[in-house]
Amino acid sequence: MAELNIKKLVADRLGENYILHEQYINPTLVKVFRTIKFDRIYAKAKGQYLWDKEGNRYLDMLSGFGVFSIGRNHPAVAQVIRDVLDLDLPNMVQMDCAFLAGLLAEKLVSICPPHLNAVFFCNSGTEAVEAALKFSRAATGRSKFAYLDHGWHGLTLGSLALMGNDEFREGFGDMLPGERIEYGNLDHLERVLAKKDIACLAVECIQGKGVRIAPAEYLPAAQELCRKYGTLLFCDEVQTGYGRTGKMFAFEHWNLEPDIISTSKALSGGYVPVGAMITRRAIYQKLFNRMDRCWVHSSSFGRNNLGMAVGLATLHILEQEKLVERSAVQGQKLMDAVNALKAKHEVLLEARGKGCMIGIEFREPQSLSLKLAWKAVHAAHDGLFAQMVVMPLLDKHHILTQVSGNHGDIIRILPPFVITEEDIAYFVNALDQVLTESQNPLGPMWGLGKNLVKAALANKSVAAHPGQRQ
Numbered sequence: 320m321a322e323l324n325i326k327k328l329v330a331d332r333l334g335e336n337y338i339l340h341e342q343y344i345n346p347t348l349v350k351v352f353r354t355i356k357f358d359r360i361y362a363k364a365k366g367q368y369l370w371d372k373e374g375n376r377y378l379d380m381l382s383g384f385g386v387f388s389i390g391r392n393h394p395a396v397a398q399v400i401r402d403v404l405d406l407d408l409p410n411m412v413q414m415d416c417a418f419l420a421g422l423l424a425e426k427l428v429s430i431c432p433p434h435l436n437a438v439f440f441c442n443s444g445t446e447a448v449e450a451a452l453k454f455s456r457a458a459t460g461r462s463k464f465a466y467l468d469h470g471w472h473g474l475t476l477g478s479l480a481l482m483g484n485d486e487f488r489e490g491f492g493d494m495l496p497g498e499r500i501e502y503g504n505l506d507h508l509e510r511v512l513a514k515k516d517i518a519c520l521a522v523e524c525i526q527g528k529g530v531r532i533a534p535a536e537y538l539p540a541a542q543e544l545c546r547k548y549g550t551l552l553f554c555d556e557v558q559t560g561y562g563r564t565g566k567m568f569a570f571e572h573w574n575l576e577p578d579i580i581s582t583s584k585a586l587s588g589g590y591v592p593v594g595a596m597i598t599r600r601a602i603y604q605k606l607f608n609r610m611d612r613c614w615v616h617s618s619s620f621g622r623n624n625l626g627m628a629v630g631l632a633t634l635h636i637l638e639q640e641k642l643v644e645r646s647a648v649q650g651q652k653l654m655d656a657v658n659a660l661k662a663k664h665e666v667l668l669e670a671r672g673k674g675c676m677i678g679i680e681f682r683e684p685q686s687l688s689l690k691l692a693w694k695a696v697h698a699a700h701d702g703l704f705a706q707m708v709v710m711p712l713l714d715k716h717h718i719l720t721q722v723s724g725n726h727g728d729i730i731r732i733l734p735p736f737v738i739t740e741e742d743i744a745y746f747v748n749a750l751d752q753v754l755t756e757s758q759n760p761l762g763p764m765w766g767l768g769k770n771l772v773k774a775a776l777a778n779k780s781v782a783a784h785p786g787q788r789q
């Protein structure tokens with residue numbers, strides 16, 4: 320019997336990607352990628368780089384939405400996966416307590432503050448959020464949730480109830496009961512929590528959408544209000560966790576003591592999907608409170624060997640290579656270098672963030688001719704300038720970035736922590752060149768903007784401004 324030769328399959332058919340997706344998966348996404356010229360065929364990846372079929376190298380400043388913190392195809396994670404396969408371990412027996420899951424839980428608890436001492440494993444970020452919702456309902460006996468404007472916690476229906484961006488809710492009907500809190504408004508939060516019917520308040524300490532950082536006092540004060548009214552504080556660390564913001568978890572920047580955290584993305588090492596919700600033992604036991612309820616929340620693939628092994632390997636690499644510290648240092652260098660361009664480019668408002676989670680925001684220029692061009696493209700969509708930056712960054716400079724936030728001109732930079740000084744200089748130089756081109760209202764960049772507007776009008780959509788997914 321012939322075995323499947325996956326190497327030959329890749330060699331023979333790589334390049335059919337967009338045709339296959341058009342036919343069998345999501346043709347709308349294909350249309351978007353073609354419109355913004357993102358329809359590349361990537362053939363290889365290593366560390367912070369991707370290579371296309373023709374051998375061109377690209378700098379990956381997106382990390383698969385924050386998954387590849389340790390870099391792509393890290394050899395030490397690959398080796399651990401090979402070793403686990405070689406061991407022929409029993410996997411997902413289910414009617415036992417899986418060994419590697421125990422080891423990873425022990426490790427996770429060791430990197431958390433002492434009160435976060437009980438782990439629930441699942442397979443993705445949104446599942447970790449779903450778990451947080453169920454555990455907080457079980458622990459409080461309350462059924463409502465509170466969440467912040469612009470918040471983003473995943474796209475399954477439970478997580479969607481916490482969505483602070485309307486465009487993602489549209490068309491999906493009624494949600495679980497929730498209250499959206501005006502971002503940064505403590506009075507509003509207190510009014511909502513004072514009704515004492517909110518199970519948890521969900522926050523991203525740094526919001527992925529738009530890379531928003533709350534005023535210094537906001538999160539500690541929100542935590543105080545949660546305590547006062549019996550609401551659990553749930554910090555969603557799916558994107559920020561495991562060093563992305565220059566600390567192991569983002570809540571550490573504000574010395575918070577969350578009751579529940581959700582994690583995923585980087586824990587996978589970029590290889591095997593895995594999610595972990597971590598909470599207080601007392602909260603955990605409220606859900607698994609009787610022997611007949613020992614399985615009221617679980618998943619067939621949660622605790623699987625490969626997921627657990629890549630988690631252990633990733634945490635080991637973060638420590639060995641001192642990558643959390645590196646995220647803080649390299650991210651700051653990148654932000655400083657981008658901010659140094661402000662003097663030269665009035666359109667550049669700021670680079671902000673923490674560690675390797677950075678938003679670069681643009682603003683309307685003052686000079687009359689540019690103002691007119693800006694207004695023309697923004698009449699079609701209020702984030703189009705950012706798209707006009709992202710496109711030449713990829714096309715001309717081979718740098719992968721993404722527009723962040725559906726409203727406002729912001730690009731999000733989530734590089735692997737292994738990014739070097741040369742990469743930073745290359746990125747900043749490319750951004751400088753693109754912004755220099757944007758100073759000519761008759762130049763190709765604004766022509767590109769007009770074409771995007773045309774494409775959007777032809778499609779009766781905002782296809783000109785895609786790529787906002789968290």
Ligand SMILES: Cc1ncc(COP(=O)(O)O)c(C=O)c1O
Nearest residue numbers: 443444445471472473557558789
């Ligand atoms: C803060 C946050 N929560 C939850 C999620 C959902 O994770 P996943 O895409 O693995 O379901 C994301 C994904 O981007 C996220 O950034």
